[in-house]
Amino acid sequence: MERDINAFDINGMIYEKLKEGYGDLQEVPSKMPAMDKMGETKWYDPGEKAHISFQSLRMQTIRDVEIRNFYDRQKLDLSNSFIITLMPDETYPLPLYVVDVDIHKEKYVHVITDLIPLSNDKEYRKKYEEPVNQLKKKYASLPGLIDEITDEIHKIFPALKEFEAFTSGGRIFGNIPIEHGPQILELLSDYLDIYSSFVKNSVDCKILKKDSIRSEAMETLGQFLMMMSQLDFSDDMPNMPK
16 A cells, blocks of 8 residues: 555654664653754664664654745645754764655655765765765656755755755755655665664774774764754744744
């Protein structure tokens, strides 16, 4: 039976796949209450049986929210929004996993997903960016994907200017027609499968043990968090409680 993306629980799917990769996730109290006022937000740490450690996993679900239409900024669409950020730690400085899925019901799905590399080390990039670059090619024919972030798009999403400094070559960004829901779910699942493979192969990975990479990764994470703390998405959801 085909899954209806208009009502599908994206975060539920992502949680199950991340749990499969890490082995065990433990829900914990909010680490940033000021960020968690909209919708339902859950935070997770590695559970006792987790294969490796990470800093934190944040999963936000906002249902039946009005979000500005990408093509007509005066129009508000009834949407479901799912936002996930998984922060690695210095012990295993894997890429930063991020995804933002806004389902504009019966219209299109706004998707941003990436596995953001935290080091410019050539060996690290080859191992953790090249597979993501190749995966992006698999979905290159999906309608609505945007490869070049133009000035016009920056006017719609000013935050992308800052975000671009962190993205990988395999970043997916665009507005995919709703009838391609099954392919969107497959895309999200494929990105998670790659991330899970990184997790499962990280324990004996010599690259992740290099002090220079660990140091650079923590610096990059700090810069990313600083950037995120300064972003304001309130205009995109103008009727959400302030």
